[in-house]
Amino acid sequence: MEEELKNFTKVWISAIISISYCYYLSTRIKSGVLRLLSVLPVCVLFLLLPLFFSSVHFTGSIAFFISWLANFKLILFAFDKGPLSPLPPNLSLFISFTCFPINNTRENPKPKNHLPKWVFAIKVVIFDAFLYFYCNCKHYKQTPPPIVLWCLHVLHIYLEVEIILMVVVKVLVFVFLGCDIEPHSNEPYLATSLQDFWGRRWNLMVPAILRPAVYTPIRRVCERKLNSDLAMFLGYLTTFIVSGAIHELMCFYLTRELPTGEVTLFFVLNGVCTAAEVAVKKKFAQRLWRMSPMVSRLLTVGFVVVTSGWLFFPPLIRKGVIERLAKEAFLVNDLRGLIRSGFLIDLY
Structure with a gap:
């Protein structure tokens, strides 16, 4: 260390x-x-x-x-x-x-539907219990069915980023710079569509960068020779391909193994489905049957969980990255004590 x-x-x-x-x-x-x-x-x-x-x-x-x-x-x-x-x-x-994810053009607004602080406290308790389970049950991988494991991995990554990384960064930026950072996510488990999940709820810093860097210029170029719907589809697909390539690189940093293409395929699949979803809603907006928010959330989050368990997590699991993440977080006793003290919850 x-x-x-x-x-x-x-x-x-x-x-x-x-x-x-x-x-x-x-x-x-x-x-x-x-x-x-x-x-x-x-x-x-x-x-x-x-x-x-x-x-x-x-x-x-x-x-x-x-x-x-x-x-x-x-x-x-x-x-x-x-x-x-x-x-x-x-x-x-x-x-x-x-x-750091600080916007210099405006104050950083809280995301819509910002939940009360006690919700964050529940996340802390779940994450603490998750770390204990992960680090003390050596053979847990052999017992739960795959869908349960996939849910655990997704939950782990979400809570890991939300609590350990983003809150620590938020504290440091607040202490040394006196300002707040842009929100990382907006309760992605409440997403009612893939467009809602990837564009407005999960990892908000990434679409904020990829939109002007990839999506907008690609769509403008395509619209010169193609219709707007096809230009939009190519814009979405290119953006997800770039995001997949970046995540593939990050996977290489963590595993130190040559990319297998699984991570990129995960983002390509989600990009195609997101673009198709947007196109269908745009074309048949008046005739579509409106689905219950509870059902749409279940389908959206379920799709992300299943596809990530199939394509995103296997390269990380094979090299034990998920387990190392949990063990490293478990060993940071001072940080866990800080979380328990409620200091981070107050800043959140």
Whole structure:
């Protein structure tokens, strides 16, 4: 752990120096291809940074915030788009907006249907019980049926990101910068459609970046020669393919094995189904039978759980990444004590 902390410090120093270079040099270059070329060396460096860690949490957090979000923000910044446009007034804000999910154009609103704090307290209790179960039942994989295991894995990833990663980041940003971060999710288990799940409820930072970086330009290009429905379909499909490729890269960081394509296929499948769902609702909006919200939520979440258990989780399970995630979180006793104390719940 001592070596991991040293690497963590070195990586963040490298990231800060690189982002400072972008602020002082790249901003002097006119937006466009030349500015993009000036930031590409930084993007390449950011792709290498997660390889310095062996811890799943350190690897995953650096891969997500630096290799993934920061890289896309810098690419958008090269064309004066995205969260870094307009340019923040000073270097510290530029670094903060690049590395963390902070929007510099408006206050960060709470997501719609924001649930009360006691719901978060329940999530903490479930996650704590889940870690105990995971780390003390060595043979649990042989007993539950596959659908139960898939539900456990989905629940684990959701709670892991919601509590351990996003709340810790939220506390650090609040303490050191005095501001709030954009919400990571909006109760994805309440999604009533795939469009609702992927676009408005799960991992909200990702669609906020992919929409201007991939979906909008692809749809505009396609609409020049194709009808709007087909352009929309290609926009959705391309966006999910890019997201799949990024998740495939993150899977490589965690497993250190060559991609199998399963993760990309998971996103392609969900992209096709999401685009088809949108097209059907658009064309037959007046004639469709309105499904009960409870049934639509069950079908939506069930589809995501089944497809993720079939395609998304197998590469991670084969290398024991899910188990390592649970064990690492279980060993962070101070963090678990902080959660129990209610401090994080108050900030949430």
